[in-house]
Amino acid sequence: MHLSDSLAGLARYDATKESLIAADARLQDANVAATHLDLWIAIHTAPYQNPRLLLPRLNDKELRSFRFFLEKTAPAFAGVFHIDFWLQEIPRACHVNAAIWHAAVSLGAVDESYNIRQGILPAYITHDERVQFALQQFGASIKHLIDPSYHLTEKQDKRVALAASVLFTCICSIQGLQNQALIHLRGGLKLLQEIKVEEQQSASPCSRSSSDASPLSLVAMQSVLNNLNIQAESILGGRLDAESPSLVDVDHYSCWRLYQAPSFSAEASPSSLGNIVEACRAVESLFNSMVVFFQRPDIYRATLALDFETVSKQQLPFMRVLQSLTSALSMFEACSHGVLDESTRKAITVLKMFHIVCRFILIPKKVEADRAVRFDSVLKHVVDLATQVLDGSSANWPATRQQDTFSSISVPVPSMSLLLLVAAISARTTHTRERAIELMKAYPRREGLWDSFMAAELARTVLHAKGLPTTVKEEEAMIDGQSKTKGLWTDYMISVAFHGERKAEITMKTFHQWMNGEIGKQTTMEW
Numbered sequence: 353m354h355l356s357d358s359l360a361g362l363a364r365y366d367a368t369k370e371s372l373i374a375a376d377a378r379l380q381d382a383n384v385a386a387t388h389l390d391l392w393i394a395i396h397t398a399p400y401q402n403p404r405l406l407l408p409r410l411n412d413k414e415l416r417s418f419r420f421f422l423e424k425t426a427p428a429f430a431g432v433f434h435i436d437f438w439l440q441e442i443p444r445a446c447h448v449n450a451a452i453w454h455a456a457v458s459l460g461a462v463d464e465s466y467n468i469r470q471g472i473l474p475a476y477i478t479h480d481e482r483v484q485f486a487l488q489q490f491g492a493s494i495k496h497l498i499d500p501s502y503h504l505t506e507k508q509d510k511r512v513a514l515a516a517s518v519l520f521t522c523i524c525s526i527q528g529l530q531n532q533a534l535i536h537l538r539g540g541l542k543l544l545q546e547i548k549v550e551e552q553q554s555a556s557p558c559s560r561s562s563s564d565a566s567p568l569s570l571v572a573m574q575s576v577l578n579n580l581n582i583q584a585e586s587i588l589g590g591r592l593d594a595e596s597p598s599l600v601d602v603d604h605y606s607c608w609r610l611y612q613a614p615s616f617s618a619e620a621s622p623s624s625l626g627n628i629v630e631a632c633r634a635v636e637s638l639f640n641s642m643v644v645f646f647q648r649p650d651i652y653r654a655t656l657a658l659d660f661e662t663v664s665k666q667q668l669p670f671m672r673v674l675q676s677l678t679s680a681l682s683m684f685e686a687c688s689h690g691v692l693d694e695s696t697r698k699a700i701t702v703l704k705m706f707h708i709v710c711r712f713i714l715i716p717k718k719v720e721a722d723r724a725v726r727f728d729s730v731l732k733h734v735v736d737l738a739t740q741v742l743d744g745s746s747a748n749w750p751a752t753r754q755q756d757t758f759s760s761i762s763v764p765v766p767s768m769s770l771l772l773l774v775a776a777i778s779a780r781t782t783h784t785r786e787r788a789i790e791l792m793k794a795y796p797r798r799e800g801l802w803d804s805f806m807a808a809e810l811a812r813t814v815l816h817a818k819g820l821p822t823t824v825k826e827e828e829a830m831i832d833g834q835s836k837t838k839g840l841w842t843d844y845m846i847s848v849a850f851h852g853e854r855k856a857e858i859t860m861k862t863f864h865q866w867m868n869g870e871i872g873k874q875t876t877m878e879w
Contacts, residue, residue, distance in 0.1 A: 770807075
């Protein structure tokens with residue numbers, strides 16, 4: 353029986369102790385791992401309301417992993433879209449619910465364990481001890497979920513199960529057990545629909561009374577789950593349906609539509625943290641939407657047929673928002689010299705990276721003979737900017753650091769992994785491809801289900817399948833020394849099928865192969 357079955361059983365109140373035993377047995381074989389992410393924003397939250405769970409101040413291991421979760425893991429998963437859920441609601445829920453507490457501690461332990469295994473953090477206990485502790489915390493979370501003596505109201509019970517499904521999805525994904533992560537994700541989506549139906553059928557709307565209050569927002573959890581689901585569809589299927597209703601409900605693909613550049617005022621600077629984060633949200637969602645837009649069959653056909661007029665008309669909403677982002681970026685850069693701190697300037701640099709790419713991938717009104725060459729220059733510039741941001745972060749990980757030091761204050765920024773993946777696959781210059789891959793490996797990051805190590809290996813696998821070198825050394829070893837790609841990175845629809853721990857089968861299809869249902873190229877990868 354899968355752990356997601358236990359969660360579904362909890363929703364129907366028919367879970368049994370056998371489900372816990374089965375889950376524990378499966379977890380004993382898990383290889384606990386995690387991905388290094390840049391640290392930012394140390395969060396210290398007060399108990400939400402009449403907390404029934406006190407912090408275990410005498411359990412140093414739990415406190416350490418919980419702190420690691422607060423200062424490192426949660427901010428990484430939060431990004432610029434889910435700050436409230438990861439940095440406020442989950443920490444508050446940890447103070448009032450033992451199941452969420454142990455799940456968060458397990459997630460922090462898993463994340464730290466992988467950092468230690470990769471040599472990013474120094475080891476303070478043995479690998480076996482780290483694995484055993486993470487599994488023990490996971491099991492404790494499950495036990496509290498299915499323990500009938502743990503009394504909650506029905507609404508709180510289901511929300512706790514829903515939040516647990518998010519945490520379990522992330523734990524399995526960090527371990528590289530993507531298929532198990534998908535099981536938890538689908539269980540959470542199913543439970544989410546049950547809760548929504550029940551609330552719609554309820555005679556009175558849900559309220560936060562003193563006896564029924566919960567720090568967990570259904571709206572926030574729905575956003576997190578829907579985004580994880582879209583990521584899964586993109587990874588597994590290679591493309592997203594631009595007409596999918598789910599894209600409209602997820603900020604990652606929709607919030608750009610309402611964006612307007614900040615204005616000067618006496619009350620607040622245009623380069624305030626709130627304005628910068630809002631622009632980062634807009635530019636990342638704009639980039640995501642543009643990727644989906646240019647994968648539409650009608651747009652792809654129009655581009656191949658050089659029907660620029662048709663494409664240009666449908667690009668008008670993108671162009672409007674890009675103009676607003678151009679104005680905002682100019683304001684931010686004007687205020688950044690000698691005024692803003694380093695982390696804020698880095699956020700502006702990441703914003704600039706996305707802005708450059710979004711401007712370029714707009715289809716021009718006429719044929720541009722040098723477009724491929726200019727695209728390569730754009731990707732090189734993006735890799736240069738990413739190097740500035742990530743190399744500047746190396747001070748956060750000094751060689752001699754105290755064992756219990758995790759935190760560094762920073763500003764949330766958009767995900768860079770997808771931009772670096774585009775550069776790694778699409779750049780005409782081998783040196784640019786090599787640098788992009790090395791950045792993804794040297795500065796591991798996790799954004800939802802995306803693992804930068806996985807992305808780096810995916811790029812290497814795709815390039816090798818195309819017969820292209822991934823390093824300058826490989827290029828020099830090739831007989832003809834040629835290393836140029838044709839077209840943009842969307843020339844291939846890339847889908848992934850996961851098998852076991854950190855293993856996957858890659859399928860690459862051209863647009864023609866995809867439209868005709870042909871098999872395409874297939875290969876495997878491990879990371």
